[in-house]
Amino acid sequence: MAGLMCASGLDLAAYDSDVAASVAFSKTCAIHACRTLEELVSSVRNPRRLWIMPGAAACFERLEPLLEADDIVVDCAVIHYKNTVRRSTELAERHITLIDAGVCGNGVHHALMLGGEAQALDMLKPCLEAISPQRWLHCGPSGSGHFLEQVHKHIQHSVSQTVNQSLAVIRNIGSLSFNLDAMARIWQMAVAEQTAIQGLVVDFLNETGVLSRIRSGNAQELAGLQQQMTPALNLALALHYADLGSRLFQQQISAALGTAARPKSI
Numbered sequence: 390m391a392g393l394m395c396a397s398g399l400d401l402a403a404y405d406s407d408v409a410a411s412v413a414f415s416k417t418c419a420i421h422a423c424r425t426l427e428e429l430v431s432s433v434r435n436p437r438r439l440w441i442m443p444g445a446a447a448c449f450e451r452l453e454p455l456l457e458a459d460d461i462v463v464d465c466a467v468i469h470y471k472n473t474v475r476r477s478t479e480l481a482e483r484h485i486t487l488i489d490a491g492v493c494g495n496g497v498h499h500a501l502m503l504g505g506e507a508q509a510l511d512m513l514k515p516c517l518e519a520i521s522p523q524r525w526l527h528c529g530p531s532g533s534g535h536f537l538e539q540v541h542k543h544i545q546h547s548v549s550q551t552v553n554q555s556l557a558v559i560r561n562i563g564s565l566s567f568n569l570d571a572m573a574r575i576w577q578m579a580v581a582e583q584t585a586i587q588g589l590v591v592d593f594l595n596e597t598g599v600l601s602r603i604r605s606g607n608a609q610e611l612a613g614l615q616q617q618m619t620p621a622l623n624l625a626l627a628l629h630y631a632d633l634g635s636r637l638f639q640q641q642i643s644a645a646l647g648t649a650a651r652p653k654s655i
Contacts, residue, residue: 390442390465390492390499390520392418397519404429406448430455438513441466443492449476458484461509463516465490470504470536474608477505477531488513489531491538494521501525502541504534529604536603536611 395401395418402421405411415422423429436459441448446466456462464473464487477487486509491502499521503510510527517525528534602610
């Protein structure tokens with residue numbers, strides 16, 4: 390993410406608890422490597438725009454005392470959305486803005502789900518466009534970005550679990566022999582099925598009014614949604630994949646039996 394911002398021409402300073410890694414990274418792009426958080430904060434002009442990257446959640450407690458009024462902090466670390474709402478309220482009392490960012494992607498292409506003040510996002514737009522051009526969304530008030538990231542992870546886990554269970558069934562069928570690696574690759578390349586999964590999730594969100602409830606900003610509403618959405622989404626995805634897996638499995642069996650029954654040419 391920092392490399393993408395540098396590539397777009399933005400001036401950056403960075404700190405990593407692994408100082409050697411930070412220095413090595415600074416040699417690959419135009420970035421000032423700082424050896425302490427204090428050096429990082431002092432090297433950035435006011436009002437500051439500070440990003441906590443994924444995996445750096447432990448830095449927040451050390452960074453918080455160094456913040457000043459009008460600073461904007463973008464928290465990309467994976468934490469529970471309730472902690473985000475609490476932190477946002479505490480920082481707002483000091484006139485500091487917290488933006489929570491749910492991040493999904495493969496290290497090259499990112500999608501950002503952002504919660505917090507819309508005005509702050511306008512000020513962060515050059516950074517957002519550098520990291521994820523046209524693939525970022527203001528989801529609602531504080532906590533909504535991290536909340537949707539949690540939902541996204543539940544979806545990923547549900548998909549992974551169902552696929553693994555389907556592969557286990559195929560592996561244990563005994564009487565038939567399949568190349569599981571090749572089959573998994575074929576399933577992964579089924580773009581139409583991936584689109585169907587996305588459509589399933591979108592329909593669920595729209596039909597249940599979840600998106601408007603997320604944007605409401607009510608902490609109790611978000612807490613209730615987490616309890617309701619997780620099992621509902623998991624069940625919907627599991628049923629979809631169970632049907633998909635069943636159909637694919639039947640097709641594979643039919644193909645294998647058909648080949649076995651077909652007379653060999655002389």
